[in-house]
Amino acid sequence: MSAGSVAGGAPGPWGQAPTGRPDPGALERALREVAPERYEAYETMLNALAEGRVWMLLWHGTPGSADAQYGNMEISGHGYAPAVTSPEQLAASGWARAHEVISGREIAASLYRTRWGLWLNPHAPGGGVGVPWADLRRVAAGLDRLPAGPLRLSEPQLPAAQSFFALLERQAAEVRAVRALRRAWVQPSVGEPYLAIGLELYESSAPTVEAVRALMQRAIAVAPEGLAVSTVAMADEFDPVALWMRANARPFYDREAAGHGRPPTGPYPPVPPPPYASQQGPAQGQGFGYGTHPPAPGWPGQQPPPQQPWPGYPGR
Template sequence: MLRQVTPGRYDAYEALLRALATPASGQVWMLLWHGQAGSPDAQYGSMEVDGLGYAPCVTSAQELSASGWNRSYEVVDGLEVARALYPDHYGLWLNPHAPGGGVGIPWPDLRRIAGGLDSRPAGPLRLSEPAIEIPQFYALLAQNAHRTPAVRTLRRAWVQPALGAPYLAIGLDVYDASPPAVDAVRAMMQQSLGAVPDGLPVSTVVMSDEHDPVAMWLRANSRPFYDREAHGAVPSPATAYGYPSAHRG
């Protein structure tokens, strides 16, 4: 699979991710810069490529021997490594000693492995402002959001995955993440989807997710199309869901 991954071959890259996500068969030999396998002071090696951090590993005992690595290592499932690395924005680099330099898996794809490949779009993602005109949907969604006290703002983006159909993403910024609030926001979306044209996929993303690339893009590049506080409906302290009440000077 590594040999099949070349620039533009997203299908081969996706197959590699699925292999890594499979317990037992997705094992990798993690290179330890400090400590021994299983010891509290064990520390993965690190490398930087194009400004992104990666932990190097090899894919078999034979590759370990070919690499010339003379320090400790530990054999772990790719799924376990993905869960350990992505929260610190670290990727995984497979066989850096190989001809061509091996293959790097950036942290957003490790996050996909950790959370389930089919639950998140395949990268790299192309993100932009939506060009499709659906004012009825946006108006209905904003109206329903105004009736849902948990919602602070709504944003939107057009997402084109490397594999699969493009879709409209709605960014949800909420005051409260309690189960009743989540249920209310879910109901808000379901009540609004009737105004979406047939065949247009719509997904949601939580703006507070520090590791979601769509949420990151929305925070940096978009303005809300609904903003409760801009409409003068600042929640009172009794309904502020744990956030400080807003003060206007």
């Protein structure tokens, strides 16, 4: 569950969705503008990726075949699948094996779920641009729906919001599916900062989701004017804010610790284990680790890097 709103009816914290028809050359133009700390240029590139297409390099097989496997690169312990952005870039890369043309949004949805990133034009001068899996998740879900990294995450310092938090605690006690609530102050690299409320639930049936949504709407009504508030599902193993809160933020409401009754009976999904070290957010107030990395040395090599090859997009 993820939703953004602002007390007082102002626009949400992440702006508006991009509009307009796809431009075949937009991605390559945007790539030329990407540089360290140029977050607006990086966002423009992600928009172009979402609306465009890429040429995925296959290490084995052909598009749609059972043995199809994408190429793979390992950068600082993280896996990336290499791709190029046009037939001209494919020729310039010297890639002699098969390739697959796929939309940026589709490949993003395929890769991020197993925490693989996408590396664009690794043969280009400077080594191309890497898109980590957390940003591919944003491309797949909608860039206007998820905050732009790198994120700066900390405990919120909002004295004026104490009545908001108190109301959340009182009403959470009445919604038995709510196990715990956490909070974080999120400062995206692009866009306004906002308050994130982490929801830990015993189950996520439709009635529960509706009850929690009503709870949040009632609480937002007493939030300080202009405060942007977003809800985050703590069970979402791909959400960087949820991962940070699980590792760094104590619940400000905990049903079991508060003695508000035993958990409901019935089968509930297990709470996911703590994230691996590479997935955790850093210490309070630090960046979350989005962005580009140095290119892999020697790409394209004669042998794949020493890691398990990406299994490849299964085709349609």
